[in-house]
Amino acid sequence: MSIPSRSCEAFSLPHHQHHFIIQVFTLLILFIMKAAAKTIMVLSILGLINAAYLTYLFIEQSLSKVPINTFCDINNTFSCTSVITSPYAQLFGISICTIALLVYPVLIILAWVALQKKNPKNLFFAIAIIAAMGTMMNVLSIYNEYAFIGSYCALCILCSLFIITILIMSIIGYAKSPTMVVVQTSAKTPLIKSVIAKKNNKKKR
Numbered sequence: 001m002s003i004p005s006r007s008c009e010a011f012s013l014p015h016h017q018h019h020f021i022i023q024v025f026t027l028l029i030l031f032i033m034k035a036a037a038k039t040i041m042v043l044s045i046l047g048l049i050n051a052a053y054l055t056y057l058f059i060e061q062s063l064s065k066v067p068i069n070t071f072c073d074i075n076n077t078f079s080c081t082s083v084i085t086s087p088y089a090q091l092f093g094i095s096i097c098t099i100a101l102l103v104y105p106v107l108i109i110l111a112w113v114a115l116q117k118k119n120p121k122n123l124f125f126a127i128a129i130i131a132a133m134g135t136m137m138n139v140l141s142i143y144n145e146y147a148f149i150g151s152y153c154a155l156c157i158l159c160s161l162f163i164i165t166i167l168i169m170s171i172i173g174y175a176k177s178p179t180m181v182v183v184q185t186s187a188k189t190p191l192i193k194s195v196i197a198k199k200n201n202k203k204k205r
Contacts, residue, residue, distance in 0.1 A: 002045050018110040034115060040127060040166050041111040048104035050155055054097035058084045072154050083153035088144040097105035100132035100159060103134060107166065114173065121177035124170050127162055147189055 061068055061081050072080040083089050090095055110127050114120035139158035145152050 032197035033120065033173050035090045036037055037111045037114040037120065039169045041108055043162045043166050044104045044107040044111060047100065047159055048108065050159050051097050051100035051104060054080065054084055054155055055095065055101050058095045058097060061085050064149055068104045069184055079151045080153045080155050082151040083145055083149055083156060086149045088148045089141060096137060103130060106130065119177060121174060128167060128170035128174060131163055131170055134163040134181060135167050
């Protein structure tokens, strides 16, 4: 039995309400996407500072003839210098913290570009790939600390938390990034136009 056309019209939203829902939904997506990019940028900056300090400790301890103690050398169980100078905390002779020192600037740049783009889906994908590789490396490093070194690096564990959170945020950003069809459609609506206009005015100032 076919439903009368009037009944179908009763279930359909008015044109202006339909556009309003699209606008609100798009703004929510953009907010989540931008928040994910900002979180990745902040965590990458913190991770860069952390990695720079650990690299400094690695170089200083490598050049020093006597053991040095830092604030993260609490005891034999928790000692940053014992871990970062161990061969098990190196990859092809390069300290893992030094590798992180090279990776975090790339993540910062990708996150910053993602903030400028209307459709940063590919950028979030690239961040997710890098963060996934970093997560695997950090998990292996923590395992080596447990199985072979017998000591844990508190700052290295903190770095692991950074990179895992970055991976989660990049997945959220990738999932919430609008498709080009949504971007092109929503950009024509008045609410989105006003938001874009305000952002452009801020940039000009």
